[in-house]
Amino acid sequence: MNVWQTLPSHFLSLAPMEGVTDVVFRQVIAKAGRPDLFFTEFTNVSSFASERGRHDALARLTVAPTDPPIIAQIWGKEPAHFAELAAALAELGFSGLDINMGCPDRHVNKAGGGAAMIKTPELVIACIKQAKTHTDLPVSVKTRLGFSFVEEYQTWLPLLLEQQLANLTVHLRTRKEMSKVPAHFELIPEIIKLRDQISPNTKLTINGDIKDRAQAEAIWQDYPAVDGIMIGRGVFTNPYCFTTHQPTQAELLDLFHYHLDLYDARAAELASSGSRYPYEPLKHFFKIYINNFPGSKELRAQLMEAKSTAELRQILKNS
Numbered sequence: 001m002n003v004w005q006t007l008p009s010h011f012l013s014l015a016p017m018e019g020v021t022d023v024v025f026r027q028v029i030a031k032a033g034r035p036d037l038f039f040t041e042f043t044n045v046s047s048f049a050s051e052r053g054r055h056d057a058l059a060r061l062t063v064a065p066t067d068p069p070i071i072a073q074i075w076g077k078e079p080a081h082f083a084e085l086a087a088a089l090a091e092l093g094f095s096g097l098d099i100n101m102g103c104p105d106r107h108v109n110k111a112g113g114g115a116a117m118i119k120t121p122e123l124v125i126a127c128i129k130q131a132k133t134h135t136d137l138p139v140s141v142k143t144r145l146g147f148s149f150v151e152e153y154q155t156w157l158p159l160l161l162e163q164q165l166a167n168l169t170v171h172l173r174t175r176k177e178m179s180k181v182p183a184h185f186e187l188i189p190e191i192i193k194l195r196d197q198i199s200p201n202t203k204l205t206i207n208g209d210i211k212d213r214a215q216a217e218a219i220w221q222d223y224p225a226v227d228g229i230m231i232g233r234g235v236f237t238n239p240y241c242f243t244t245h246q247p248t249q250a251e252l253l254d255l256f257h258y259h260l261d262l263y264d265a266r267a268a269e270l271a272s273s274g275s276r277y278p279y280e281p282l283k284h285f286f287k288i289y290i291n292n293f294p295g296s297k298e299l300r301a302q303l304m305e306a307k308s309t310a311e312l313r314q315i316l317k318n319s
């Protein structure tokens with residue numbers, strides 16, 4: 001039994017989000033209320049394969065005790081490098097590997113990875129094959145409907161389903177659409193049909209604009225054949241989105257303190273191995289905890305001026 005077969009018949013996962021869903025933030029979400037399955041941010045296979053990049057790649061692939069089951073998301077375009085990283089993942093504590101074929105970032109696409117793979121089907125097949133033959137872990141793919149046109153899903157998704165993946169996550173937009181148009185929920189029945197016809201054992205996860213458990217339950221009501229629902233930006237509106245709990249301001253503040261403690265512990269851990277855990281990205285999270293109450297905007301502005309977690313704590317204490 002692989003991890004996908006052990007999940008509930010309807011499962012929620014936290015979307016991989018670069019610069020967001022690292023080992024620290026995943027622990028924050030685990031405390032608020034964990035999804036059935038975590039994903040890491042994406043790791044470049046060629047970075048892992050290089051002497052210079054391996055240290056950073058391994059830092060990205062750190063697994064916390066609260067993470068399992070967790071899937072490592074990886075990207076690249078060198079089949080041999082997929083093989084090398086795939087072979088290492090089980091020992092690092094992962095339950096599966098997921099290949100990113102949806103990232104719209106220009107640098108990633110220029111390097112032939114992410115959504116650019118939609119245009120290189122032979123390479124896609126080679127990378128999946130290399131990953132599969134070098135690990136016993138289940139291999140999955142996260143992608144979009146197509147690169148430029150929605151209709152591309154009619155050939156692109158079958159090609160992926162023919163690879164007998166453990167799970168296929170479809171972000172219901174094209175690369176060209178980025179996140180600028182509403183997700184194409186109207187295509188869910190067609191996508192279910194393709195999965196059922198081509199690879200009925202492949203789990204199907206739907207992603208895009210789904211904010212919380214309540215919205216996911218409504219989708220499952222309409223489309224019970226959808227196995228998984230993946231939530232990304234919903235965590236910014238409510239870090240408790242995998243539960244039905246509506247947090248109080250005091251709970252969010254406690255969670256913020258927990259995040260700061262984890263940040264400090266991670267920074268100390270990385271410093272001891274000669275690396276830095278940057279402070280600036282921490283600012284992206286303030287709005288999650290300090291929002292929607294009188295004075296929250298002013299308090300956030302103050303927090304943005306702080307230069308350390310010690311200063312953040314002092315500002316929160318004085319507020």
Ligand SMILES: Cc1cc2nc3c(=O)[nH]c(=O)nc-3n(C[C@H](O)[C@H](O)[C@H](O)COP(=O)(O)O)c2cc1C
Binds near residue numbers: 017100103142171
């Ligand atoms: C800040 C950010 C970083 C992201 N990084 C990744 C990534 O590393 N891998 C990936 O497959 N998707 C990535 N995505 C896309 C999300 O996984 C997800 O597909 C997208 O946000 C749509 O889902 P949502 O509407 O629930 O947020 C990222 C999205 C955001 C907002």
